[in-house]
């Protein structure tokens with residue numbers, strides 16, 4: 001979104017270096033990623049020497065996504081494939097293992113140290129994959145993206161390292177904002193009820209109790225008894241805000257609200273959160289920083305904090321979760337770290 005292809009200087013550099021190392025002069029490094037979050041990390045680190053194609057667009061659920069025929073074509077032509085791993089792309093595991101025998105394929109979240117990963121009751125021998133919810137964890141993923149790019153294109157090592165460092169500084173700024181806003185939520189109100197269990201790391205980092213109607217993956221169906229017991233919980237604890245997710249149907253959340261209403265307890269939708277996919281293409285919320293800024297700001301606001309208008313960078317869609325407009329933020333200047 002920051003016009004990364006328009007930097008002629010960068011392209012010329014690529015061409016010269018490309019020739020020097022025997023690569024076709026016109027060739028950029030083609031990176032294919034599964035999720036939008038990983039695509040953003042690749043763009044932040046790679047800048048204009050790479051071309052990024054993302055398989056899962058806004059609103060797409062990675063737990064249930066199956067590759068299309070054109071995805072397979074893109075994957076088999078890529079110079080580098082970046083996927084999340086930790087069983088997030090459950091339907092693509094076999095394909096990725098197969099692909100990894102032929103080309104560079106890196107599961108970027110698998111690089112996180114095991115002691116920072118959380119388990120989950122649903123997954124006896126697996127970790128919770130939703131590590132992007134906490135910017136300091138995501139910084140480790142960005143470092144892994146940098147490592148993977150450097151391995152594929154060592155001639156750009158300095159370029160990648162400088163951009164990764166600059167992006168990490170932005171992630172740290174986001175982390176500080178998130179901590180400040182979320183710790184301002186009064187302790188009894190720190191309960192996050194969402195469609196599925198995507199916020200485990202978020203809860204652990206910011207002291208929230210997290211309740212997902214579905215488990216850690218959206219692959220399972222929700223039973224009536226689960227909805228009933230959650231309705232009881234909302235009523236008993238006086239929880240009056242629940243959150244919907246952009247990549248998961250809101251059917252179960254609406255069943256909760258209706259169930260609570262039948263018992264005389266009014267529950268509102270606190271907002272729509274980006275859990276497993278980012279915002280509309282071209283919007284601030286389609287970047288990782290915009291996505292997390294949105295989530296933090298919406299949650300804190302719904303739970304009683306006087307948040308800054310339009311979030312950390314003043315770029316969030318007009319405070320309304322259903323009309324963050326496509327292309328609304330195109331006119332803003334690139335961040336300072338785009339220093340060409």
Ligand SMILES: [Zn+2]
Nearest residue numbers: 198216217276
């Ligand atoms: Zn999920």
